[in-house]
Amino acid sequence: MNKHLGDRSVKFEQPVWIIGKGSVAGQEEARGPLRECFDLIAEDGLLGEKTFEKAEKRLFAMAVQRALEGAGCSPGDMDFLVGEDLLNQIISASYNARDLSIPYFGIYGACSSMAESLTLGAMMVDGGFAGKVLCATSSHFATAERQFRFPLELGTPQTPTAQNTVTGAGATILSATPAYGSRCYLSGATVGTVVDMGITDANNMGAAMAGAALETIGTHLEDFKRTPKDYDAIVTGDLGTFGTELLLDMAKRCGIDIERVHRDCGVMIFEGVEGKKCGGSGCGCGGSVLNGYFLRSLEEGKMKRILFVATGALLSTTSVQQGESIPGVAHGVVIERREA
Amino acid sequence: MNKHLGDRSVKFEQPVWIIGKGSVAGQEEARGPLRECFDLIAEDGLLGEKTFEKAEKRLFAMAVQRALEGAGCSPGDMDFLVGEDLLNQIISASYNARDLSIPYFGIYGACSSMAESLTLGAMMVDGGFAGKVLCATSSHFATAERQFRFPLELGTPQTPTAQNTVTGAGATILSATPAYGSRCYLSGATVGTVVDMGITDANNMGAAMAGAALETIGTHLEDFKRTPKDYDAIVTGDLGTFGTELLLDMAKRCGIDIERVHRDCGVMIFEGVEGKKCGGSGCGCGGSVLNGYFLRSLEEGKMKRILFVATGALLSTTSVQQGESIPGVAHGVVIERREA
Numbered sequence: 190m191n192k193h194l195g196d197r198s199v200k201f202e203q204p205v206w207i208i209g210k211g212s213v214a215g216q217e218e219a220r221g222p223l224r225e226c227f228d229l230i231a232e233d234g235l236l237g238e239k240t241f242e243k244a245e246k247r248l249f250a251m252a253v254q255r256a257l258e259g260a261g262c263s264p265g266d267m268d269f270l271v272g273e274d275l276l277n278q279i280i281s282a283s284y285n286a287r288d289l290s291i292p293y294f295g296i297y298g299a300c301s302s303m304a305e306s307l308t309l310g311a312m313m314v315d316g317g318f319a320g321k322v323l324c325a326t327s328s329h330f331a332t333a334e335r336q337f338r339f340p341l342e343l344g345t346p347q348t349p350t351a352q353n354t355v356t357g358a359g360a361t362i363l364s365a366t367p368a369y370g371s372r373c374y375l376s377g378a379t380v381g382t383v384v385d386m387g388i389t390d391a392n393n394m395g396a397a398m399a400g401a402a403l404e405t406i407g408t409h410l411e412d413f414k415r416t417p418k419d420y421d422a423i424v425t426g427d428l429g430t431f432g433t434e435l436l437l438d439m440a441k442r443c444g445i446d447i448e449r450v451h452r453d454c455g456v457m458i459f460e461g462v463e464g465k466k467c468g469g470s471g472c473g474c475g476g477s478v479l480n481g482y483f484l485r486s487l488e489e490g491k492m493k494r495i496l497f498v499a500t501g502a503l504l505s506t507t508s509v510q511q512g513e514s515i516p517g518v519a520h521g522v523v524i525e526r527r528e529a
Numbered sequence: 530m531n532k533h534l535g536d537r538s539v540k541f542e543q544p545v546w547i548i549g550k551g552s553v554a555g556q557e558e559a560r561g562p563l564r565e566c567f568d569l570i571a572e573d574g575l576l577g578e579k580t581f582e583k584a585e586k587r588l589f590a591m592a593v594q595r596a597l598e599g600a601g602c603s604p605g606d607m608d609f610l611v612g613e614d615l616l617n618q619i620i621s622a623s624y625n626a627r628d629l630s631i632p633y634f635g636i637y638g639a640c641s642s643m644a645e646s647l648t649l650g651a652m653m654v655d656g657g658f659a660g661k662v663l664c665a666t667s668s669h670f671a672t673a674e675r676q677f678r679f680p681l682e683l684g685t686p687q688t689p690t691a692q693n694t695v696t697g698a699g700a701t702i703l704s705a706t707p708a709y710g711s712r713c714y715l716s717g718a719t720v721g722t723v724v725d726m727g728i729t730d731a732n733n734m735g736a737a738m739a740g741a742a743l744e745t746i747g748t749h750l751e752d753f754k755r756t757p758k759d760y761d762a763i764v765t766g767d768l769g770t771f772g773t774e775l776l777l778d779m780a781k782r783c784g785i786d787i788e789r790v791h792r793d794c795g796v797m798i799f800e801g802v803e804g805k806k807c808g809g810s811g812c813g814c815g816g817s818v819l820n821g822y823f824l825r826s827l828e829e830g831k832m833k834r835i836l837f838v839a840t841g842a843l844l845s846t847t848s849v850q851q852g853e854s855i856p857g858v859a860h861g862v863v864i865e866r867r868e869a
Contacts, residue, residue: 192657193608193657193658193659196608196632197632199658202657240851242847242848242851243851268533273637276847277617277618277845277846277847278617278637278639278843278845278848280845280847280853283723283843283856284723284853284856287722287723287724287725287856290722290723291722292537292721292722293720294636294648294649295636295637295843296635297619297635297637298635308634309634309649312653312658313656316532316653316656316657316658317532317542317656318532318533318539318652318656319533336847380609380634381632382627382631382633383623383626383633384627385627503620503635504618505616507582507616507617507620507676508582511580511582513624516623516627518626518633518635
């Protein structure tokens, strides 16, 4: 059977069950309205480590640990780990892969990773190549600022469009068979192309990603022959307030009215928090809000079907200095609730 | 059917056909014994571009173009692109994904990428999610030295264990159905875990990867219930001369005698070339030698079955400065020849 649907979408023949989930957020993120949704809060940015990079590695480990506990599994029960983070050479994911000793696929799609890993993981499960796959991602405000912009120690002021990289992590365990009480499953995915809006400002990631988000959402609805009404929420990862405005405006011009169902993890996580007007970003943003808020809402029956579109800005400090623009990519996965 | 075999291996139900291949090498690489094997030689390191990063992007594009031509395909015929390179945020792959407009999975496994992308691509094809998948990777001596060690302009002398990052690229097109004259296909894969040998010297990548290579080869033979004699070649990506010595020594101690069938792309590419005693490394090393030499040997009937184990050292300049060691990862794919 060919499960390839349309030009860019796939549907899964069997439900790919979500049997475990973990979400971790930092202190700043816990000041927002989602505090109660996260499994764990890291009250200190260093988490007792000597460097922020080592702290981020711990965030990743905490989310994974929580997901494994929830699924009643040990690392040895996982067939594969699909992991990513924002740091060069994805060190948070790779050092965790070493410690967990799970066969490992490292991926890189910037902040689109939570959806990229779920898409690949679901293909492995539905394709019969794995029984259980662990998908995880993380980001940290201090490590990302240092790598992509300025070290925090410099005290550089933020520009008006700059989002805050979320200190957080998310982990999801996919399985061919449901666990006791499993309600959520993946039913399909739409894989993104790299879309370039010509943005060259490293502090305007929302704009760099909005075009990719729109392309993936539009293609998804077309491939699956659905309308926004078929979803309780169409969730973008981290467009932030400015990127969200852009997305909704462009979508309207294209005749796709998603305003009523659209939610953005980057907007949600810092809603009403002082000094975070533009919202959050980073792999840990979509990762923690998906696992902390949306999967919970599906489990509790508040939602029945969502499209989770994690959005990534492929920012490189080297290529930007060489006059290249910052393209974006967005991957979408359909997550549904099955009644008992 | 569960195609998951053993703890870390998968077998493909149907042959995953290789219908196109492209290999590009630089001037230094063309001084070696494999010159005639490569499809294209880039005589100038800048390839007419203003920066080495832009030149590497061109290498990637050239390999892809050649593979597409060989398969008689256009980019639009590809369902997915699985791409990687060594640069931060995998910019060579990502900018090519933008230009090609193929739905894109970015991955990162350092120099293990050619095998990681083939494994993922073959799962997509055999799982029924794609008809055709393009897998590609690249590296460039000047961009890698600048990013991981010192810019060439400094004229820093090499240490005795330092390998030369290969300027080159490789691309392979996988397909559910054979093209006219197709001979080679993927039949299985073994996914690597991250193995840490405790190496902290950024100029000793071979040692950092040898343990991962051994673990993957050993697991592979166990999972598939085969011996080294079942292969015409067990090929590692880029251990170089020193890493190869280590691998063969460790393998012997473990009772796995691969000496007679073992080949290393990093050793082969610079064999006899002055000043390149430790051999080559980089994604482009395994990528160009697999597509230029080994797939050709299989097509011509000189070999019938190989195990291609691309090896990656997960080197991060940040984590090494923070006292972390450099772990390795290796993924293996089985490529076979079918008689007409």
